[in-house]
Amino acid sequence: DQQVKQNSPSLSVQEGRISILNCDYTNSMFDYFLWYKKYPAEGPTFLISISSIKDKNEDGRFTVFLNKSAKHLSLHIVPSQPGDSAVYFCAAREAGNMLTFGGGTRLMVKP
Amino acid sequence: GAGVSQTPSNKVTEKGKYVELRCDPISGHTALYWYRQSLGQGPEFLIYFQGTGAADDSGLPNDRFFAVRPEGSVSTLKIQRTERGDSAVYLCASSLLKNGFNYGYTFGSGTRLTVV
Numbered sequence: 001d002q003q004v005k006q007n008s009p010s011l012s013v014q015e016g017r018i019s020i021l022n023c024d025y026t027n028s029m030f031d032y033f034l035w036y037k038k039y040p041a042e043g044p045t046f047l048i049s050i051s052s053i054k055d056k057n058e059d060g061r062f063t064v065f066l067n068k069s070a071k072h073l074s075l076h077i078v079p080s081q082p083g084d085s086a087v088y089f090c091a092a093r094e095a096g097n098m099l100t101f102g103g104g105t106r107l108m109v110k111p
Numbered sequence: 112g113a114g115v116s117q118t119p120s121n122k123v124t125e126k127g128k129y130v131e132l133r134c135d136p137i138s139g140h141t142a143l144y145w146y147r148q149s150l151g152q153g154p155e156f157l158i159y160f161q162g163t164g165a166a167d168d169s170g171l172p173n174d175r176f177f178a179v180r181p182e183g184s185v186s187t188l189k190i191q192r193t194e195r196g197d198s199a200v201y202l203c204a205s206s207l208l209k210n211g212f213n214y215g216y217t218f219g220s221g222t223r224l225t226v227v
Contacts, residue, residue: 004153036218043115043202043218044154089153097142097208098167099216101153 003027004092006102013109019077021105023090026071030092034099035064035075038087047088048075080109113137115219117203123225124193132188132222136205142166143186144216145178146202154202160186161208193226200224 005024013019021035031052036044050057050064050073057064063076077084090102116135124130136143142161146154156170160180168178175193180186190197200223204216 006153009151041220043204043220045218046216091153097161097206098144098156098159098170099154100156101146103151103153 001026002103003030004090004100004102006088006090006105008105009103010106010108013080013107015082015109015111016079019075019080019084019107019109021075021077021088021090021107023073023075023102024071025073025092027092027094027100028071029094030100031095032093033064033066033073034091034093035062036089036091036101037084038089038104044089077107080107082109082111085109115203115205115217117201117219117222119222120220121223121225123227126193126195126226128193130190130193130224132190132201132224134186134188134203134205134219136184136186136203137217138184140205140207140217141183142206142208143180144204144206145186145188146204148200148202148221150199157188157201190224193224195226198224198226 034049035047037047038044048062066073087104089104091099118133144159145157148154158168158178163183175191178188200221202221204218206216
């Protein structure tokens with residue numbers, strides 16, 4: 001039973017446009033959500049996070065939105081750049097410290 | 112070191128053999144985590160150490176998998192009688208836990224294990 005799902009395995013966007021990556025979860029006990037970015041042969045690197053008490057967090061070109069009633073979060077990247085091409089993982093934490101990850105979305109930003 | 116170091120970066124082993132994967136966390140990080148990432152999937156939790164003890168090992172798939180962190184720093188993930196299904200990238204992460212708050216994970220680059 002996947003508690004965190006990323007239903008789009010891949011996304012292709014033109015440079016300069018907005019990228020929207022989506023994530024759904026089922027566990028209402030998750031209290032913190034994170035997005036990680038992963039390049040080939042490297043470990044995931046932290047991108048942005050949001051607490052369950054907020055509905056938006058912004059950091060430069062990256063914004064994460066949380067809709068608790070829908071158990072849905074999304075990552076917006078605007079404007080998208082070719083260097084943003086990577087696999088993006090959504091992750092959620094419940095009380096303890098282990099993270100539950102989604103399956104990832106491969107973002108390709110075309111010049 | 113500056114980041115989380117994992118060795119080896121690649122390991123090819125024959126089915127049935129024993130392997131050890133090493134993780135050297137960021138100095139001062141009290142918590143250490145092992146995850147496994149199979150092809151096309153997200154990382155899956157295996158085990159988490161707080162200091163020297165395993166605080167949560169609920170993700171270990173079976174008793175062929177074992178991990179230690181004897182001095183509260185370096186950790187070794189041990190896999191006995193390896194099977195082809197164990198092939199994956201094994202990721203280690205460390206974090207600073209202070210006053211009950213987790214100041215975020217830093218992942219290593221992983222060990223790609225291939226069982227042939």
